[in-house]
Amino acid sequence: MISRERIMEVLADYDIERVCVGVLGSHSALDVCDGAKEEGFKTLVVAEKGREKPYTKYFASREVNGLRKGVVDECIVLNKFADIMKESVQEDLRRRNTLFVPNRSFVVYTGVENVENVFEVPLVGSRDMLRIEDREREERNYYWLCEKAGIPVPPSYEPEDIDTLVMVKLPHAEMRLERGFFTARSSEEFREKAERLVRRGVIREEDLAEARIEKYIVGPVFNFDFFYSPLDDEIELLGVDWRFETNLDGVVRIPKTQELPEELREPLMIVVGHASATLRESLLNKVFPMAEKFVEASKQYFEAGIIGPFCLQTIVDADLNFWVYDVATRIGGGTNIHMNCGHPYGNTLFRTNMSSGRRLALEIKRAIEMDKLEKIVT
Ligand SMILES: Nc1ncnc2c1ncn2[C@@H]1O[C@H](COP(=O)(O)OP(=O)(O)O)[C@@H](O)[C@H]1O
Ligand SMILES: [Mg+2]
Structure with a gap:
């Protein structure tokens, strides 16, 4: 370092x-x-x-x-x-x-x-926190930090213990920066699908061993674009985004009665765009404590702790519980949605247009x- x-x-x-x-x-x-x-x-x-x-x-x-x-x-x-x-x-x-x-x-x-x-x-x-995003290679990854912080992450499974719907996370075989994710609801289905996807060249056999298998949380995605100011020791919520993913987003709009060709039965989740969202107001109460715990733990386990923008990517289940399935320890990928126009939360807080980019620059200026x-x- x-x-x-x-x-x-x-x-x-x-x-x-x-x-x-x-x-x-x-x-x-x-x-x-x-x-x-x-x-x-x-x-x-x-x-x-x-x-x-x-x-x-x-x-x-x-x-x-x-x-x-x-x-x-x-x-x-x-x-x-x-x-x-x-x-x-x-x-x-x-x-x-x-x-x-x-x-x-x-x-x-x-x-x-x-x-x-x-x-x-x-x-x-925070230079030393960038590596924790690599869930496959790092032992001390974001799941580890969330657990230390007391932030709920989707429970993980071994291939032989799958007894509910799970998401299997591994890279795509060819497009190494993209996802070769798939779902399964039993160990058998996991093996079958894994084999089929290896055969189709969507995933690699050797990646399976490092794959994260976790409970599939059914609900909407809210990615919270937070900002932690080391100058003021304050946490700010600037924006909320979610993603457009191909070809998943097209597949979910095809009526279930339509039989799909094999290559569409396990759609890809390649991020191609972002959308803005707001959260039911009463739920904000549950979101800030997660960010506080995250900042606290980051200071405990890393040299400087988190600095500036970070993103907690969550899914809300039917009991209104948040599950953090991914963390960005730097500016999130979806912040362009509030570039220049700012975001409802950031704007409300600052009484002017406040995007993640602007907030970053403001911190530098101050x-x-x-x-x-x-x-x-x-
Ligand atoms: N446990 C989960 N349950 C349901 N959907 C999930 C789960 N984890 C991830 N997803 C979905 O997969 C997408 C990508 O997951 P993520 O972990 O963020 O991958 P990446 O690190 O490649 O961005 C999310 O936007 C979400 O829609
Ligand atoms: Mg992600």
Whole structure:
């Protein structure tokens, strides 16, 4: 893990008046850039060749016949995202006084070991907590932390003990960043489906051993976009989102009487978009304590604890209990839904448009004003 001292050294060389907010060009980069612009920062996106156009062209900062448009001031286009780890690129980021906002794409495309040990650029967030999102590889993953914190997660099963409807979580065989999830309601069905999906090339045999098998919670999904301010020691709910997933969302709209071809019997759950939601107000009472417990536990088990945005992804069952099935220890993937317009909860709290990206930038701005940048970077 890159030490605190090293990051402080890097910061000491920064021109704090000219800090720029940097982010990998994917995931929630537009929300981050929009928020940073709103708070008066320069923005920098590190993009990958072939997928750079939204940042170099469509949302690039520019003036067209007197009209100001765009939120991305500068864009570094690399052959591969992973090239961001090259010393020359890091040097460039530091020279531009970059405070880098980690998103899931950054971790996945560059590798968590590199993020922890090679990337010597200040991260606005908690560097040592990024790895706990990897439920297959990590023992101390988010399930472990939630259990320590006393936050309910769906109970887990061994393949031979399945006696209820379960969700089996493992990566897709080919699209390694996507899901090869499937459901089963008995050990037999688990084996049958697993075999069929291996044969169809949807999942890999060797991934099955590491798969998380957990109770299928029947109910709506609410992903809570929280923000923890280390400067104020306060937890804020900014937004709630849920996801559009292909081809699942299409399949559930086909009448049950229609027989499906084999490839549609286990639909995929590839996230392709997000929607905003609000929660029945009386249930908010149950949601904040989960966030409080999470923040508390994060401070107990990790060096700095959670910093800034995090997302508790939940399903509510018929008894109105929340179950946390996933956690983002950085800005959530669904925050673009409230970019610029803000979100009902964030807006209500701040009496102005408050998205996750803007809240992040506001924290950076205040940390600089309070001379406490060390509290929000790792
Ligand atoms: N225990 C569960 N019960 C029912 N649905 C679940 C459960 N866990 C996950 N899901 C569904 O699968 C989707 C993806 O799950 P998640 O754990 O977030 O995977 P990933 O880490 O790939 O995002 C969720 O949005 C939710 O709809
Ligand atoms: Mg998820």
